[in-house]
Amino acid sequence: MLMFVSRGLVLVCGLAVAALLCGCGTRLHKAPVEDRGSSLALQQPAKPPPPGAENAGKPGYYTVKPGDILIRIGLETGQGWKDIARWNDLDNPNLIEVGQVLRVVPPLPVAPAPDSGVVTRPVTSSTVVPTTPAMAPAGAASATAPAATPAAAPAPGATIVAAAPATPTPAAEDDLSLIWPAQGALIAGFHEVRNKGYDIAGKAGDPVLAAADGRVVYAGSAIRGYGNLIILKHNNTFLTAYAHNRSLQVQEEQTVRKGQKIAEMGDTDADRVKLHFEIRRNGRPVDPSRYLPAR
Numbered sequence: 216m217l218m219f220v221s222r223g224l225v226l227v228c229g230l231a232v233a234a235l236l237c238g239c240g241t242r243l244h245k246a247p248v249e250d251r252g253s254s255l256a257l258q259q260p261a262k263p264p265p266p267g268a269e270n271a272g273k274p275g276y277y278t279v280k281p282g283d284i285l286i287r288i289g290l291e292t293g294q295g296w297k298d299i300a301r302w303n304d305l306d307n308p309n310l311i312e313v314g315q316v317l318r319v320v321p322p323l324p325v326a327p328a329p330d331s332g333v334v335t336r337p338v339t340s341s342t343v344v345p346t347t348p349a350m351a352p353a354g355a356a357s358a359t360a361p362a363a364t365p366a367a368a369p370a371p372g373a374t375i376v377a378a379a380p381a382t383p384t385p386a387a388e389d390d391l392s393l394i395w396p397a398q399g400a401l402i403a404g405f406h407e408v409r410n411k412g413y414d415i416a417g418k419a420g421d422p423v424l425a426a427a428d429g430r431v432v433y434a435g436s437a438i439r440g441y442g443n444l445i446i447l448k449h450n451n452t453f454l455t456a457y458a459h460n461r462s463l464q465v466q467e468e469q470t471v472r473k474g475q476k477i478a479e480m481g482d483t484d485a486d487r488v489k490l491h492f493e494i495r496r497n498g499r500p501v502d503p504s505r506y507l508p509a510r
Contacts, residue, residue, distance in 0.1 A: 267303070267316030275320035279311050286437050290446060292319040293454055293498035295432030297467070391453050393426040393506045394473060397480060397490045404504075411500035412456070412493030419461055419488050423478040425471045426455050426492075426507075434463050441491070442483025447471065454498075458491040459483050 270276045277292055285308045289296035300308040302318045311317070399421065403414035429447035432454070436443050441458040445465065448454050461481025471477055482488045494503050 265312055265314035265316065267318075268314065270316045270318070275318060277317050277319045279313055279315045279317065281313050283311065283313075284437060285309075285311060286433055286435070288317065288319070289432065290438070290454070290456065290495065291498050293448075293452070293495055294319055295430075295446075295448055297432070391427060391449060391506060392473075393455075393494070393503075393508075394424065395507055395510065396424050396426045396455075396457060396492050397421060399480075399490070402489065405500075405502040407500070412491055413503050415490045415492060417480045417488060417490060419479075419481055421480040422476045423457050423460060423480055423490055425473055425475045425477050426494075427453075427473050429455070429471055431465050431467050431469045431471060431477075434465060434467050436483065440484060442485060443478070443481065445477055447477075452496055454493075454495040456491075456493040456495065458493075459485040459489060 265279075267276070271278055277288055279288070285296040285299060285305075289299055292299075296308065298321070299305075299317060299319055302320075302322060305311070395415075397415045397417055399415045399417035401413055402416045403410050405412060423445075425447060427447075427449050429449040431445060432448045433444065433446040438444055441456070443458075443460040443463055445457045445460065445463060446454055447457075457478055459481055460478035460483065462479045463477070464479070465471060465477045480488060480490050485491070492503065494501050494506055
């Protein structure tokens with residue numbers, strides 16, 4: 216009996232030692248942990264820079280910010296959004312990305328190539344052959360008046376330069392004659408931060424007039440805070456904007472005349488019926504009192 220108990224103890228001790236050794240072996244041969252996240256990060260190619268990034272900071276270019284849309288960029292830079300899309304070859308003007316750099320001034324015209332086939336040669340004088348008048352009989356008086364002295368011929372090989380016609384001087388871009396776009400009372404004046412134009416009171420449906428001759432570069436409601444909006448481009452310097460309209464009476468790219476009805480007053484995206492009117496010089500809002508006549 217004692218021998219049987221001893222053998223049992225030996226067997227139990229042997230199993231315990233074996234389990235301990237197995238545990239140690241498992242800890243000693245634990246599989247290494249692989250950082251798959253860093254490995255995948257190393258394998259991913261670098262993200263290419265946004266389109267036009269090489270022009271960032273250059274005059275005449277604009278870097279897209281979060282929340283920008285092409286229509287607002289046009290308003291901020293004094294250009295039509297369709298012009299900007301054309302200058303940047305944008306197939307879909309709604310697909311622009313933060314950090315993308317857009318041209319916002321017209322590209323310079325391309326100079327003709329030297330080998331365009333147009334050859335300019337200097338104008339040379341032809342050989343002047345003097346003529347000898349017929350001999351008059353001796354003592355006879357000349358029956359005709361003396362001929363005028365001919366002008367001296369240019370030297371052979373000399374280039375004759377024609378005088379250039381006078382070029383009319385264009386009117387200054389600041390010479391913009393405006394009228395009030397609505398007849399209501401002024402309820403909010405210009406402030407560079409709080410109000411970038413004039414707010415003019417009125418009744419729903421009152422006419423909104425073009426303040427000057429121009430071209431419609433935007434007609435729609437895509438810019439938050441402006442409601443139904445019309446933007447007119449008058450020249451390379453000035454835009455005017457007409458916001459919160461009930462209805463729009465013109466379409467984009469349409470030419471309008473000063474005093475033409477372009478919209479009806481309303482309260483879209485506003486707290487009351489009113490016309491919000493802005494004048495932008497090179498995209499920057501300016502005080503309308505500098506350009507509107509007193510009333």
